[in-house]
Amino acid sequence: MYIASRKEVAELAGVSEATVSRVLNNVGPIKEGTKERVLAAALKLGYTPSSLAQSFARRRSGNLGVVMPYLPKARLFSTYYFSEILSGIGSKAREEGYDLLMLFRNAEAPMDYNELFKMRKIDACIVLGAKEEPGELASLRRLKEEDHPFCLINQHFAGEAFHEVDADHVEGSWQAAKHLLEQGFTRIAFLNGPESYSNSRDRLTGYTRALAEVNLSVDSSLLFEGNFSRKSGIIAAKEMLPLLNEIDAIMAANDRMAIGLQQGLQELGIPRDRLPAIVGYDDSEAAELTTPALSSVRVPFYELGELAAAQIIELLGNNLAEVPAPAVQIKLPTELVIRASSKSINT
16 A cells, blocks of 8 residues: 655645645744645645654754853844844744744853753754864764754854754855955055854964965964954954055954954044955945945845754755655855945056
């Protein structure tokens, strides 16, 4: 006798396999119209989920966990990076009938992600702000070993088979540096983020590659580090001031630091028309509001959030069906948006 599969029910109903599982096992909030389509498709195909799958599903919470670093006094939800990613995650989660559970971790210490699953608080998790540190890597490896569904956003661990959704920061940084070099700027300072983040290392790679293509070597005196905050851009402005006669352009690893640089240099007495050419990164809404308007590398943060949520929801479906899922590592393209801040007065 032919037995229909969950995949066939999902295709007939026009939903994901994870949604079919949640409807048939009554897990989490589901739109009434979606529930009716799934039930009708299951009835038509004569599909009945296995008792093992039902038992497994009943232990689910209906929550997707989003792990974020806790930074005292930082308005995380107002920052472009977090607000866009969370909007993308939330949109996909709502579409699939899941709730979000925000989980904050100490930014200076690794988190025991496994404990979140043991306590049945969440069914899957998306990790923001992961760092290249031994404790963090060990915790993520334990998640992988115990087959808990999780996905990293904007962080890559070389040699690890983790599910990751990222942007092409090597290409983005290369585009920014190339734009400045093509205008004749050769003394390009670079305000990067902490090395423990893979996107910082990727941006340095793109910067180095662009210089090498025009036979320029990296000058370590032009490399600066911030922590992605506007305040760290202001601090960097003070560090750059003694070298300003030798600097004709600056790249920053995000818009907040770039805006802090603009503000800091002006507070130090550098008039707007004497500012070095500056390129930020992220293309936040604030980039268009600065004076001069900030050139920036556009990163599709909303899409990163959507993809990460879709990825872990698919992983949940694979777990229900006990189907092993190979690691998926997605990298989205970036785009340089040129505005007044990076244009040479000679062009």
